[in-house]
Amino acid sequence: MTGPVPENGQHHDLVARLVAVLRATGGTAAVCTACHAVIPTVDGVGLTLFTTHARFVLGATGPLIEQIEDLQISLDQGPCLHAVHHRAPVLVDDLTPTDPRWPAFASHARRRGVAAMFAFPVLLDDHPVAVLDLCRTTAGPLSDTDRRQATVYAAAAAVLLRADADADHGDGAVVSASAARTQQATGMVMHQAGIDAAAALHRLRTHAFDQNQDLAQVVTDVLTRRLRFDPTPG
Structure with missing residues (x-):
């Protein structure tokens, strides 16, 4: 499932270039749409913010992923929450309705047609502030290229969220x-x-x-x- 990872310098260059593009096309609110455009093999991309006061869906590329993001927040379980708690990506190639890690979420998600989910934490100073979620209605892993793309988009989201917070935009995000x-x-x-x-x-x-x-x-x-x-x- 893993492939060659860009060197730190190359990764930072990719993130910096992506941040510049996103800032020109909507900032934080453009992250999900842009990510979905470069990873068309998934059926939805969502970005959920975690603050000290609330969890909030900042953006989603369609009703399915928006439902899935809200479902995870309502049930307080799912790949998104797991990624936050462990500060690491959670890649679920085949979501089974009896997954012991999040049984209630898995059952509801499968009934909505979700067969695979991929959650990438958005980290600021190694602290999770959001999660970039990708979902698909067919089982199977992300390709190495798609996984690396999602990692870069999560890193770009972190830069944009920090800038929003520094600009004192409420909870620190320009929302959809x-x-x-x-x-x-x-x-x-x-x-x-x-x-x-x-x-x-x-x-x-x-x-x-x-x-x-x-x-x-x-x-x-x-x-x-x-x-x-x-x-x-x-």
Whole structure:
């Protein structure tokens, strides 16, 4: 599964060139789309941010990977969380519904058609701040070339996230349109229920999971005021 890895200097040059391209085409919000374009063998690419207060999907290239990212956050298990905890890539060539590492996630993911997942931690000073996730509906490993491409994109995401944080952009990320809508809905739930951002986002995800809906649909219902979250009794 492994192949020749670029020397450190070559790797840094590749990352620097990629960062320049991404900055010209949208910054952090462009990472997933650009990564998917160079790794078309996968069916989705997502980027999830981990902060001290919340876990947040910054971007996704389609509804499948967005569902999978939200599912991992809601269940608190999956390759994404494993990559954060171990600070190393997690490559799942054949996702079985009974995988003992994340049984609930694996079962739900397989029912959604996901057969393989590849999670690459985004590290700042050796500390995981995000994860770049790739999913596919057919089993099988990533090629050596695709694996190296994903590693470079994860490193570029780290550079962009650091720059965003230094520029004091909230939690430090320029988000996709979908993520921005989720942030807006989270703010509305905070106001309605009188809770903080982490709790509001958790209630959105829990409602989506309990109702077997996509988070995007729940967000739309909140933004259009078809759904309201009242304060929790007690």
